[in-house]
Amino acid sequence: MKQNISTISDYDYPLPEQLIAQCPLSKREKSRLLVLHRDDGRIEHKRFFEIIEYLHKGDVLVLNDTKVFPAKIVGSKRTGGRVEALLIKKVKDTVWEMLLKTNRKLKENDSIYFLDNSVVGNVLCKNKSGSWYVEFKNGEDFTNTVMSVGSMPLPPYIKRSQDNKQLAAIDETRYQTVYAKNVGAIAAPTAGLHFSEELLGKIREKEITIASVTLHVGLGTFQTIKEEDYTKHTMHEEYYHIPQQTIDVILKAKSLGKKIFATGTSACRVLETVARNDSVQECSGWTDLFIYPPYNFKITDSLITNFHLQRTSLLLLVSAFAGKETIRNAYESAIERGYRFYSYGDCMLIT
The missing domain is CATH 3.40.1780.10 (QueA-like)
Structure with a gap:
């Protein structure tokens, strides 16, 4: 055989x-x-x-x-629940493809709030690979938010404490x-x-x-x-x-x-x-x-x-x-x- x-x-x-x-x-x-x-x-x-x-x-x-680019960013749901986002790519000016991690299941038309609720994303749909498409009324505002408060998207096998500013600066x-x-x-x-x-x-x-x-x-x-x-x-x-x-x-x-x-x-x-x-x-x-x-x-x-x-x-x-x-x-x-x-x-x- x-x-x-x-x-x-x-x-x-x-x-x-x-x-x-x-x-x-x-x-x-x-x-x-x-x-x-x-x-x-x-x-x-x-x-x-x-x-x-x-x-x-x-x-x-x-x-x-x-x-x-600093593709990891943390937001929240309307209920206050934490949302961890890993950006994959900008699909068009106002839409990003991203991986989203939450304690509770996300659904279409949910809102995600970033930067003290000043930037809001609307969840459009989930694709076959498990990532989500999220739309922002002002795509430029979200891009600026990512560049200012996002963190480096280290692979999961590199362990980091969120409080370790020294290692974050090295990364x-x-x-x-x-x-x-x-x-x-x-x-x-x-x-x-x-x-x-x-x-x-x-x-x-x-x-x-x-x-x-x-x-x-x-x-x-x-x-x-x-x-x-x-x-x-x-x-x-x-x-x-x-x-x-x-x-x-x-x-x-x-x-x-x-x-x-x-x-x-x-x-x-x-x-x-x-x-x-x-x-x-x-x-x-x-x-x-x-x-x-x-x-x-x-x-x-x-x-x-x-x-x-x-x-x-x-x-x-x-x-x-x-x-x-x-x-x-x-x-x-x-x-x-x-x-x-x-x-x-x-x-x-x-x-």
């Missing part, structure tokens, strides 16, 4: 809870770096600042310049890349968190081209795949943009036999979306590209990526890039050596 090779349970692994990083290191580039060679499965253990040894003149380092700067520019993500492109301005300067001095794309990391980054046959999973759409300058430097590098290094699964998905669409011009849009084994990567030659949660599309992507067993062996090696996992954790270079 032929084995089903598309089972998500194959992408599970045991992880000691103490290896889930709760805070960033004092210096971004001092995190550990597991270098995984795809051709033979060889593993090297380095520090992130040593990544420059693997980048060569003429190579292209692609960064995702999305910026995380505001460290759960953000140093090159973040275009506001719109509800999760950081975490592979990029390891780059400091100093390290990027040294990379430029080595005549490595640094190029940017934008992908606003969305809800899907937190979610595990529920379907046992993961090919039936549907990805959340995420907005992306790739400028003409980035396309041009990639095409030139490819023609010269140079390598394209994607910083993070988000940058990788932009590059492979562009390749799938045969785009050679600046483009923007929404991508739901779901990469899982086997997959033919057309642009990405090397991948910089953090360690990912079990049963996620991110783990499937890196497994497609390096091979399922190769990734499993690398993760086992990282766990044995006490690497720090997930968003604030250590990093891999798959080359």
